[in-house]
Amino acid sequence: MTLLASTHPFWPLFLHVLGTMTLFGAVLAALVTAAAGLRRAAFASLLVALPAWVVALGAGHWLEHDEGLSGASPTWLQLGRNVLEPGVLVLLLALAAAWWWRSSGKQAAGRATAALAGIYLVLLTVAMLAMSGKWS
Amino acid sequence: MSTAQWLLMFHVASAFCFVGGSVTAAILNGLALRAERPSEVAALLRLIRRVLPVIFVGVAGTLVFGIWLWHEQGYAIGAAWIWVSLVLWVVANALGGRGGRLQEQARVLAERLAGEGDTPSAELSAALRERTGLWLSYGAGVATLAILVLMIWKPGS
Numbered sequence: 332m333t334l335l336a337s338t339h340p341f342w343p344l345f346l347h348v349l350g351t352m353t354l355f356g357a358v359l360a361a362l363v364t365a366a367a368g369l370r371r372a373a374f375a376s377l378l379v380a381l382p383a384w385v386v387a388l389g390a391g392h393w394l395e396h397d398e399g400l401s402g403a404s405p406t407w408l409q410l411g412r413n414v415l416e417p418g419v420l421v422l423l424l425a426l427a428a429a430w431w432w433r434s435s436g437k438q439a440a441g442r443a444t445a446a447l448a449g450i451y452l453v454l455l456t457v458a459m460l461a462m463s464g465k466w467s
Numbered sequence: 468m469s470t471a472q473w474l475l476m477f478h479v480a481s482a483f484c485f486v487g488g489s490v491t492a493a494i495l496n497g498l499a500l501r502a503e504r505p506s507e508v509a510a511l512l513r514l515i516r517r518v519l520p521v522i523f524v525g526v527a528g529t530l531v532f533g534i535w536l537w538h539e540q541g542y543a544i545g546a547a548w549i550w551v552s553l554v555l556w557v558v559a560n561a562l563g564g565r566g567g568r569l570q571e572q573a574r575v576l577a578e579r580l581a582g583e584g585d586t587p588s589a590e591l592s593a594a595l596r597e598r599t600g601l602w603l604s605y606g607a608g609v610a611t612l613a614i615l616v617l618m619i620w621k622p623g624s
Contacts, residue, residue, distance in 0.1 A: 345619045352615075355483055356490025359521070363491070363514050364498075372498045372511060379494055459483055464468055464476030 343394035350387030351459065354380055358452045361425065365445035370436070373444050374429040380422060388415050407461040414458035421451045474536045481528025482618070488522035489563070489611060491515075496570065496604070500595050503587050505580035508595065512574035515567075526560060542624060552617045559610035566603030573597075 357380035364372035391411070395401050400408060425447035432440030460466075468476075492515045499511040537549055573594040580588050 341620055345616065348619065349612075349615065352483055352486040353490050355487035357494060359487060359518065360491040360494040363517055364495070364511075367510060367514055369507075369510060369514075372495070375498055376494055456480075456483075460476055460480060463479035464472050466468075 340394060340397040343390045343397055346386055346390035347394050350383050350385075350390055351455070353383035354387055355452070355455050355459070357383055358422070358425075358448050358455065361429070362445060362448040362452055365429070365432075365441060365448055368441060370429070370432045370441060370444075373441075373448070374426075374433045377422070377426045377429050377444075377448070381426070384415070384419060384422060388419075391415060405465075405467060407464070407466045410461040410466070411458045414454045418451070418454050418458075421447055421454065425451060471536065471539050474532050474539055477528060478532035478536055481525045481532055482615075483525070484521050485525025485529050486611060486615065488518050488525055489608065491518045492522065493604070493608065499573075504585050505577045505588060505591055506585050508591060509574060509577035509581050512570060512577060515570065519567075526556075530556065546624060548617045548620070548622050548624065552614050555610045555614045555617070559607045559614065562603045562610065563607035566600050566607060569597060569600035569603065573600075 357376050360376035361373050361380065364376055395408075425444055428440050428443040428447055431437070432444055495511050495515050495518070499508045502508045502511060533549075533552075537546075542549060573591065576591055576594050580586075580591055
């Protein structure tokens, strides 16, 4: 642990990557369960996505601070910030739609859950490609 | 973008498919453990099969782009963290594959019970909670997590 802590910023990068990978997996689970018409499973999957989003965001800010990127705005960083920060509205809307679907059973709510989960998955994929490829 | 940046982008994208797909499978499996009716269990376990192509793309991509990056970035041929990661990659896939086969047996049972009245079954519950299968899945998860630690830490490089 001490060795890990004394090298380059291991913990914020590890937690950021782990958080975003878990977020990606939970949103994918929400998409496939919503597309299959499993409303309780879609809602539960989106509930898993929330703590993963918190870890990804918190560790992202920690990493920005440690790497001295707080004031910087290259394309890859800006894209990542936009998907994690204002982009969370899409995730929250998906969660609200899933809750509505679970309590009402309305098909429209199910379609909205699947569509919003799909949109957020695409946004996460674009941000992941931009950040790993350091798009300028 | 340089060749190394392209390779890193595809390597990371593959890792997202590998780990993200595994998280999806774990969530679906966890939900199946909590489901009551065999038809619900069968539906959730069937979805894991739909996610498998994502995991397979990730498994293949992490290896291909990882080895290419190893050459491109000029890491030493004897870099221990890379060799240990390769061993863990084999272990994770072997454990995950074996655990998946046991899970498939539970799905077949759930499908059968769903067609025979769809009432909660102690036999299905026991099949889903079978210790060997659960430990194989946990082992695959721990090995995957250890690969992620090594890839970010890169000890000795």
